[in-house]
Amino acid sequence: QEKLKGFEFWEKVLGGATRIVAPMVDQSELAWRMLSRKYGAELCYTPMLHASVFLRDQQYRTEGLASCPADRPLIVQFCANDPDVLCNAAMLAQDHCDAIDINLGCPQAIAKRGNYGAFLGENWKLVEKLIKVCHEKLSVPITCKIRVFEDLEKTVEYAKMIERAGCQLLTVHGRTKEMKGPMTGLASWKHIKAIKEAVKIPVFANGNIQYKSDVERCMTETSVDGVMVAEGNLHNPCIFTDTRPVIWDIALEYIEYATKYPCPPSYARGHIFKICHHGLQRHTAARDLLGSSRDLKDMKRSVELLRDACVETCWVDKDGVNDSLPFRHWFCQPYVRPAPKPKENKNGQISKTKLKKMMKRCRKSGDLGVEGLDPAEKAKKLLKIIEEKSPKKVYDICVKCGNPGSSRCAFKSCKPCCKSRSREIDVSCTMH
Known part of the structure; x- marks a missing residue:
């Protein structure tokens, strides 16, 4: 045919x-x-x-x-x-x-x-x-x-x-x-x-x-x-309709489909993170549970935790987190890609990499010369000033004991505290 x-x-x-x-x-x-x-x-x-x-x-x-x-x-x-x-x-x-x-x-x-x-x-x-x-x-x-x-x-x-x-x-x-x-x-x-x-x-x-x-x-x-x-x-999987779905309803419905038509847990977890993105930003306990989920059962628990937290608090919306969103955060939102971050550092100064290139260039030419100062020495001095004023590296702090922790930890904790918390709620952390 x-x-x-x-x-x-x-x-x-x-x-x-x-x-x-x-x-x-x-x-x-x-x-x-x-x-x-x-x-x-x-x-x-x-x-x-x-x-x-x-x-x-x-x-x-x-x-x-x-x-x-x-x-x-x-x-x-x-x-x-x-x-x-x-x-x-x-x-x-x-x-x-x-x-x-x-x-x-x-x-x-x-x-x-x-x-x-x-x-x-x-x-x-x-x-x-x-x-x-x-x-x-x-x-x-x-x-x-x-x-x-x-x-x-x-x-x-x-x-x-x-x-x-x-x-x-x-x-x-x-x-x-x-x-x-x-x-x-x-x-x-x-x-x-x-x-x-x-x-x-x-x-x-x-x-x-x-x-x-x-x-x-x-x-x-x-x-x-x-x-x-x-x-x-x-x-928003309902983008082709005029409906405005609630995030936990559509997430739970997806979990039902994923149960009927199995897929790798990472696929399902990724879908739920996108559907519930703004709600999970507000209710971090549900986010942490979802991040450490190993199967659909864990994912369902995290969505239910998010639903309960929203039902209890979001109708009041005290802190105005939703100001920049088209709809309340418990609804699926249109996707808006974040704006690019500026390339300059926090102090608005020239980056170290750019300055090092500048040093190399000024050794070949005198375009950065200043009266009484050799061009190469000028660049070295600028680099020293940048290094002195650059903020020191700030480490994540464990939310439980105050020791250095990790933002990639499901509980934002150090390794010992993470293990302790994992045993308490029977949830593993992919970081630790």
Whole structure:
């Protein structure tokens, strides 16, 4: 049977999906996908899978392809830089999904070291071959997820090349590969709109989605066929609905799905931390218990502890911690990435590293010369002043005995006090 292409594939196989949950490493597992589908997600992706590992590791394959009849439509995403490896891995997965997606957008350091994701964006011949080989040999369509370039024309040409190679649906993250972490910034819908106007296949947009209204606004402004959400979905799995879920209700519901569709404890713990982020900042006992949790039973206890603490205190909201939040802290919040921290030190002085470079430079030239003082000596003197005025390193203090402790300890304690506390409540600390 001939596989469907382009809009026919999107409409008949994917059901014309417009609300999509992104592929997220260790985060878009089956339990999370099922929760997201309940609250409006029409299409989900698996976490990104490494094609080479997928080929050689049976357990990795089993975990990566974990699904159920209700988990459709589903797209499996791979990262790779070898066409044959990618194609062979995709052949093992094609009977378990509706399409294979090639990750051409991961900006992380591990993608740079492995030469995949967004770092393939400068090797168009390899990208073309990856897509073409899979398009010709697989029984399901090939889709791609990319990031943009700063240059708009280059971005459009890249998208058109990907379409010519055989891609049947394109997801565009409107940020460059350099825009990550604290320097993420806003995604460019202008680039996404230009790609949509230039290609003849369905296009999904990714970036700048905090509320359900942003989904509708993005589709209106860019004319895309669907909107993919990542971080916004992790902090509020009901983002595609008009509901405003209470954090402990949605966390407990996720735990039920994770019980039915098992996943590694670290995945579940990460989800609960994101859902309950602002509540856990206020009620640290629940946070500490969650941080040291070993299984879903422990995680459920921590969420129940958070719920009880909120029910008892948050309706009064005495200390005004919620002033900067859109909603009270017991509701799921839109995801807002923290602003980057300033590079200068606390005293607003030149950093030691910069000053050492200055010393090296002034030895070669006299640009820092001061009357009566050799340039190199001037730099040495400045360095000495910085070192004298720099605040001494402050160690964490054990909350119980006052000795040096660790902020990474589940109980913010020193090792002996941590052991004592662990025995009292029968909870282990991952630090100690």
